[in-house]
Amino acid sequence: MRAQTIRIVANTLIVQIALLVTLFMGVLIVRSSCHECLAAPSVAVCERGTNPIEVQVESNQIHGYIKERQFAGCFFYWHESNRSGN
Numbered sequence: 498m499r500a501q502t503i504r505i506v507a508n509t510l511i512v513q514i515a516l517l518v519t520l521f522m523g524v525l526i527v528r529s530s531c532h533e534c535l536a537a538p539s540v541a542v543c544e545r546g547t548n549p550i551e552v553q554v555e556s557n558q559i560h561g562y563i564k565e566r567q568f569a570g571c572f573f574y575w576h577e578s579n580r581s582g583n
Contacts (some may be wrong), residue, residue, distance in 0.1 A: 536575065539563075543571035 542552050554563045554574045564577045 538566075538573035538575050540574040541571055542574075 540552070540554050542550055544550050552572070552574075556563050556576055558576055558578070560579045561576050562579065564575045566573045566575070
């Protein structure tokens with residue numbers, strides 16, 4: 498009975514490690530092809546209640562601008578670049 502429990506725990510641990518390695522490799526593959534794909538937004542604004550929030554966000558990066566995206570009732574602002582990766 499004890500040996501069977503040890504095998505179950507070992508197999509579970511192996512599966513968990515394999516999933517973490519797969520997730521890590523997936524992140525590396527996405528980041529290598531698109532370094533901005535997994536970037537966190539610079540600003541996130543979620544309105545609560547009836548009073549709207551006025552937000553003005555400006556890019557401080559050279560050749561950059563702010564891109565606004567809306568998701569789940571919140572506004573997310575990312576820095577974008579006008580130049581290519583050269």
